[in-house]
Amino acid sequence: MAIRITLVLNLVCLTVISVNAFGRPGGLSRTKPATPEIQRLVNSVRGQIISKLPLGYDREQYLPLTAHSYKEQVVSGTNYFIKIKTGPMRYIHARIYKPLFGLTSVHSVQLQKSLLDPIRYF
Template sequence: MNAVVLLIAGMSVCVSVRADDTYVVGGLGPTKFATEEVQDLVDLLREEIISELPLGYDQEKPLPEFTARLYREQVVAGTNFFVKVETGPLRFIHVRIHADLTGEAHVVEVQIGKTMGDSLEYF
């Protein structure tokens, strides 16, 4: 009986909310400044990201900038990255990238018409 109670108590600790950074298991982590690793991921998937942009969004010519500024992570069966990418002076897109457990990454969705002030939320 005591072993069952300890096991249940241990399981409840694993899924609790951490109040210091509002992290919830399976939920979106806090917004952070983009790291070199996040920029490398964006660079790796640049062509795939650009192919998701509508025809009127500079698809036919090189974008002057393609810099990851902020990101959030969601741990699922792999990791979802929600990344704010600057594509020109004060011009931003949001990109959702999924990296599976084998390390393969692909673009899930791209949102246009974003500003630096728009928060990164699930989409």
């Protein structure tokens, strides 16, 4: 019984946090500058990001991966939509899912982005 109450309270808190931070449950946050924590997140899934690149792409041109800015979406965990600098004037967008429990994973990557391209849901 105590576990059920704790789970319900956690869900209520997450809903309140997401409504306050994002304006509505499940909405994207405003764009924020990347933090060391976001860079660690990118570093932790670097291999997955590289593996999402289409065959035939020179994967060496996508080194290093430097987080620039991001948006987040609270779901049953958090989706991070991150603008990543891959070289001079080269950016990609990566969607990374970090569950409440379990392994972080890369959902998808968008190529050929610029510094001026806004981060949007994908």
